[in-house]
Structure formats: C-alpha cells, structure tokens
Amino acid sequence: xxxxxxxxxxxxxxxxxxxxxxxxxxxxTPSTPATGSVTFSFSNEVDGQPIVLHTQNYVNPNNDTFxxxxxxxxxxxxxxxxxxxxxxxxxxxxxxxxxxxxASRSFTLGSVPSxxxxxxxFMIGVDSTRNVSGAQTGALDPANGMFWTWSTxxxxxxxxxxxxxxxxxxxxxxxxxxxxxxxxKGIRTVTPSFNSAALxxxxxxxxxxxxxxxxxxxxxxxxxxxxxxxxxxAVNAMNKTIADNYMDMFxxxxxx
Amino acid sequence: xxxxxxxxxxxxAASLSTLVFxxxxxxxxIAPVKETYEFKVPDGFPQPVYNFQGNTVTEAGFxxxxxxxxxxxxxxxxxxxxxxxxxxxxxxxxxxxRISHGINDLLGKRNSPSLFNIAWYPSFxxxxxxxxxxxQPAGPIGNPVEMDETLPNVVxxxxxxxxxxxxxxxxFGSDTITTQRMFRAMxxxxxxxxxxxxxxDQYMRGETTLTPAESNGLSLFTAKCSTCHPAPLFTDYQYRxxxxxxxxxxxxxxxxxxxxxxxxLHKFKTPSLRNIELSSPYMHDGRFFxxxxxxxxxxxxxxxxxxxxxxxxxxxxxxxxxxTDIIAFLKTLTDRTFTIDHRFSEHAVxxxx
Numbered sequence: 001x002x003x004x005x006x007x008x009x010x011x012x013x014x015x016x017x018x019x020x021x022x023x024x025x026x027x028x029t030p031s032t033p034a035t036g037s038v039t040f041s042f043s044n045e046v047d048g049q050p051i052v053l054h055t056q057n058y059v060n061p062n063n064d065t066f067x068x069x070x071x072x073x074x075x076x077x078x079x080x081x082x083x084x085x086x087x088x089x090x091x092x093x094x095x096x097x098x099x100x101x102x103a104s105r106s107f108t109l110g111s112v113p114s115x116x117x118x119x120x121x122f123m124i125g126v127d128s129t130r131n132v133s134g135a136q137t138g139a140l141d142p143a144n145g146m147f148w149t150w151s152t153x154x155x156x157x158x159x160x161x162x163x164x165x166x167x168x169x170x171x172x173x174x175x176x177x178x179x180x181x182x183x184x185k186g187i188r189t190v191t192p193s194f195n196s197a198a199l200x201x202x203x204x205x206x207x208x209x210x211x212x213x214x215x216x217x218x219x220x221x222x223x224x225x226x227x228x229x230x231x232x233x234a235v236n237a238m239n240k241t242i243a244d245n246y247m248d249m250f251x252x253x254x255x256x
Numbered sequence: 257x258x259x260x261x262x263x264x265x266x267x268x269a270a271s272l273s274t275l276v277f278x279x280x281x282x283x284x285x286i287a288p289v290k291e292t293y294e295f296k297v298p299d300g301f302p303q304p305v306y307n308f309q310g311n312t313v314t315e316a317g318f319x320x321x322x323x324x325x326x327x328x329x330x331x332x333x334x335x336x337x338x339x340x341x342x343x344x345x346x347x348x349x350x351x352x353x354r355i356s357h358g359i360n361d362l363l364g365k366r367n368s369p370s371l372f373n374i375a376w377y378p379s380f381x382x383x384x385x386x387x388x389x390x391x392q393p394a395g396p397i398g399n400p401v402e403m404d405e406t407l408p409n410v411v412x413x414x415x416x417x418x419x420x421x422x423x424x425x426x427x428f429g430s431d432t433i434t435t436q437r438m439f440r441a442m443x444x445x446x447x448x449x450x451x452x453x454x455x456x457d458q459y460m461r462g463e464t465t466l467t468p469a470e471s472n473g474l475s476l477f478t479a480k481c482s483t484c485h486p487a488p489l490f491t492d493y494q495y496r497x498x499x500x501x502x503x504x505x506x507x508x509x510x511x512x513x514x515x516x517x518x519x520x521l522h523k524f525k526t527p528s529l530r531n532i533e534l535s536s537p538y539m540h541d542g543r544f545f546x547x548x549x550x551x552x553x554x555x556x557x558x559x560x561x562x563x564x565x566x567x568x569x570x571x572x573x574x575x576x577x578x579x580t581d582i583i584a585f586l587k588t589l590t591d592r593t594f595t596i597d598h599r600f601s602e603h604a605v606x607x608x609x
Binding site for chain 1: 389407411
C-alpha cells in the first residue's frame with residue numbers, strides 16, 4: 001500500500017512535470033520572437049539647430065561664430081541593460097558617424113534578445129584593444145581618416161571648421177580628439193538616459209533617436225574660447241578638457 | 257664470355273655517365289634553391305612579439321607583400337617605394353644617406369633604419385610612435401616628406417590593376433582590396449625578414465671560431481655595451497638619450513614627440529647592432545659615417561642633459577685597441593645570407609603604371 005502510494009505520487013509528479021514543460025512560457029504572447037532589432041539614429045545639432053556643413057553659421061557658448069566643415073565620431077561597445085541588470089552587448093560594435101554621410105548616421109543592432117530594456121551605455125571612441133591590434137577594417141579602416149598613422153591610434157572624434165574669432169591660420173577650427181591610454185585620453189563611456197521611455201524589443205523594430213549637440217564640446221565644465229583655443233591635435237591636457245566636455249553631448253530625444 | 261664482358265662494360269659506362277651526370281646536376285650549384293615561406297624562430301631567440309596570429313604566412317601573401325614593398329605606387333606621384341629608403345644590400349637601411357629624401361626629394365629628419373627581425377619589434381620608428389607591424393607602412397605612406405599619399409588613393413590605384421587583383425585573390429581568397437589586406441600582406445613579407453646567420457650566430461652554434469680580436473671584442477662588448485644592446489637581438493628596444501648634441505637644424509624631440517613627456521626629450525629607440533657594418537650612417541640623424549666615429553662618441557662625445565641615459569654619464573671608457581676589437585666583433589654581426597636572400601629581393605616586378 002505504502003509502495004503503491006509512492007508509485008502513484010511519482011507517476012503524478014511525472015505527468016505534472018511533463019505538462020508543465022509543454023506549457024508555453026508566456027501564453028499571452030505566443031508569437032514573440034527570440035530577438036528584435038534596435039536602430040540608433042543620430043541627429044547632429046548645435047544647440048537644437050541641425051548641422052548643415054559649410055554654409056550655416058553657428059554660435060558657440062562663448063559667442064564665437066563658427067562654420068562646420070567636417071564632424072565625425074566613433075560610437076563603440078554599445079550595451080543595452082534590462083531592469084535586472086542583465087545586458088546585451090552588440091558584437092563587433094564599431095560605428096563611425098559622419099555628418100557628411102547620411103547612411104552612417106544610423107546603425108541597427110539586428111539580434112537583440114527580446115524584452116524590456118531600461119538603459120544603455122556606449123563608448124565615444126574606440127577601445128584600447130582595437131588601438132593595439134594591428135590593421136583593422138570596416139568602420140575601423142585607417143583609410144577613414146580617423147587614424148593617426150605617425151602615433152598609432154584612432155581619432156575618437158573630429159571637428160573641422162572655421163571661426164572669425166580663431167587666430168589659427170585661415171581662422172580654422174580644428175579639433176582631433178584621440179588617445180586610448182593615459183590621463184589625457186579621448187575615450188569616454190557614456191550612459192544617455194532613456195528618460196523613463198520604454199525600449200520593448202521584440203516583434204516591433206525599435207529606434208532610439210539620439211541628439212548630438214556639438215556645442216557641448218565647448219560648454220561644460222570648461223568654456224572654450226575660439227580666440228585662444230581653436231585647434232588641438234595631440235593627446236594633451238586640452239584633449240582631456242574637450243573629452244570631458246563632450247561626455248554629455250548625447251541625449252535620447254525619443255524611442256519608438 | 258664476350259656477352260658478360262660486354263654487359264659489364266656497358267654497366268661501367270652507364271655508371272660513369274651517371275657519375276658525370278650527378279656531378280653536373282650538383283644540387284648545390286644547379287638546382288633551384290627551394291624557397292620556404294614559413295616563419296621560424298631561430299635557436300636562442302625569444303618568441304616574437306608578432307606571431308602572425310590571424311595572418312599566417314603564405315607564399316601568395318608574402319609575394320604580394322614583397323610586390324607592395326618594392327612598388328612606388330604607394331607614393332602620391334608613384335616615385336617612392338618602401339625599398340627606395342630600405343635597400344637589401346645594406347640590411348634594408350639607406351646606404352650613404354644621413355637622412356633620406358622622399359617625394360620631390362624632400363628631406364626628412366631621421367636616418368632610415370635597417371629592417372630585419374621585425375617580428376620582435378615592440379614598437380616602430382625611432383620614436384616608437386607606431387605600435388604594430390601591420391600599421392607601420394601607414395606612417396611613411398602618409399608622411400608629407402616621404403610618400404605623401406592617402407590610404408584611399410593607394411587602395412584605388414591598386415584596385416585598378418588586374419595584377420594586384422589577382423595577387424589579392426591568391427593571397428586572401430577574393431580580389432577585394434582593403435588596407436587591412438594590404439598591410440597584412442606587407443606584415444607577412446616584413447615579418448619574415450629574419451637575420452640570424454651572422455658569423456656570431458655561427459659561432460654561437462659551434463660552427464665556427466672567432467679570431468682573437470673578435471673574441472676579445474665580444475668580451476669587451478658584453479662588459480661595456482650589452483646592457484642596452486643585449487644578445488640575441490642586440491637591442492632592448494628601450495628609448496634613450498645617448499648624449500648626442502642636439503642638432504638645432506633638426507631639433508628633434510624624439511620619443512617626447514609621441515608621449516609629450518619632457519622626461520622623454522631627445523630619447524630615441526635603441527637600435528639593433530646586427531648588420532651594423534652594412535647600415536652606415538649611424539644614429540637617429542645619421543651623423544656618423546663610421547663605427548669609429550660612433551665609438552668615439554661614447555668615449556669622448558657624450559653631452560650631458562637632464563634626460564641623458566644615466567649609464568652614459570661620463571662616457572664609456574675604451575682604449576683605441578679596445579675600440580678596434582669591439583669593431584672587429586661588431587662586424588661578426590653581419591649576415592650576408594640575409595642581404596642576398598632571394599626571397600627578399602625585388603623580383604622583376606612589372607609595375608603597370
């Protein structure tokens with residue numbers, strides 16, 4: 001009797017566990033795919049004005065007038081976080097955003113595991129590993145003009161333009177922010193807030209619309225005066241100053 | 257009776273002719289030397305810095321790298337090749353040029369270094385500004401007084417040539433031409449340049465003996481020079497100010513140009529002394545044409561400055577006889593099998609431009 005009770009209990013347990021296995025994990029959304037896509041779309045601006053190369057005048061926080069001729073930067077190591085702290089890392093995550101190339105201003109993570117994400121981080125620039133690993137290709141091809149050939153390393157972000165206030169030859173404004181090691185390096189890891197917006201990854205392709213405000217290079221914590229500082233192309237203290245400034249150039253406009 | 261004798265005669269004749277035939281076909285003289293394209297670490301050498309990871313040497317990749325090395329297409333006006341300033345007979349240095357002239361005969365600031373054992377380099381250029389063998393060629397290509405060319409232009413010019421497209425396909429499986437493939441092929445060619453068969457190496461392998469002067473020179477060298485120039489590579493690749501008076505016409509800050517650190521002012525990478533007999537002139541600006549001048553600098557020419565290598569304070573004491581013997585030893589570091597190695601020579605490359 002005792003044994004048959006145990007046998008029945010075991011059999012019931014087996015049936016129960018089998019039944020459980022056959023039950024869909026989330027009966028409410030049986031068609032949720034395992035992964036979805038998230039596109040990052042960048043709008044480069046100067047205090048809300050979209051950047052138009054060569055022809056548009058802008059004013060920096062020091063009230064210096066300037067024109068933008070070239071604006072490029074690297075975004076790398078994109079990571080998306082869920083509320084429980086687990087995260088998704090984009091593989092081979094290297095993107096060169098070039099104001100002169102519309103296609104470059106957005107990129108898509110095609111295989112993000114489905115679910116709700118609450119925050120993100122990415123690097124402005126290229127991580128030190130890829131700066132010491134020899135010839136790279138794609139976004140990291142040295143032919144993209146974002147590479148110092150005489151002192152190996154990527155230019156993390158680059159601005160070329162002009163300003164009447166600049167005392168450089170031709171009144172140029174030229175900032176090449178680089179360096180992957182040392183106190184003055186140009187790499188910054190940033191975490192622009194979703195501002196409580198939801199990033200629900202699954203059957204609907206999502207897009208994060210990012211604003212990039214060039215004037216943040218010259219605003220806080222250090223105000224830049226083009227009359228005294230309009231060009232910098234070495235990994236020096238000013239390189240660090242600009243990198244500290246541009247840390248907050250990215251904001252999430254909206255997610256849809 | 258006759259028949260066996262006849263056969264025996266035939267046999268002897270055949271043997272003789274075989275003998276003659278063998279002599280004439282002496283493989284040492286007639287048969288083409290089998291060329292290998294496998295990187296090997298010489299006995300007694302440490303493991304290399306560059307281990308060809310992800311870029312295994314193949315015959316096709318090596319030959320593509322060689323063609324690029326000898327091709328002036330890498331320069332803006334197709335006049336300057338790597339080999340213009342790196343010539344095999346002088347261990348890939350630039351013979352009789354204090355500083356080299358690049359495009360439009362523009363002069364640079366530094367002496368072209370010799371090239372060998374490159375796979376062991378932890379950094380490149382006199383100031384160590386370049387950190388990887390695969391990225392080294394981008395330096396001179398982009399330098400306005402060397403090749404003055406852009407990487408997109410190089411890729412475009414090479415891509416227009418069928419010979420190159422075929423070679424890239426052979427080396428990398430498709431005829432897509434990228435800077436990465438170009439640089440990897442060149443790294444195969446340059447990384448394979450190993451010089452380890454000097455008289456000194458043969459001596460260390462027990463294959464030959466040194467003369468009394470060479471032997472005494474080795475002892476003196478070990479005592480006075482080997483701290484900075486240790487065997488088997490004969491450099492420790494560290495940056496030093498070796499007490500050369502600063503040339504105000506060049507005003508070369510050296511390593512500090514890269515690090516922006518005043519403590520690195522006028523420091524340059526310690527060069528290997530292998531093949532030093534062939535790579536005159538000497539020092540980062542080629543100011544000395546003879547080894548005697550170079551050694552005289554270390555005995556009596558050291559200029560004191562805040563960044564002077566401390567071990568050189570007061571110079572290195574050497575008598576005239578000791579210098580003679582040290583130079584005799586330095587000449588045992590000459591590797592003529594390297595400077596005539598057919599694999600590294602220009603191979604009737606037909607440049608289509």
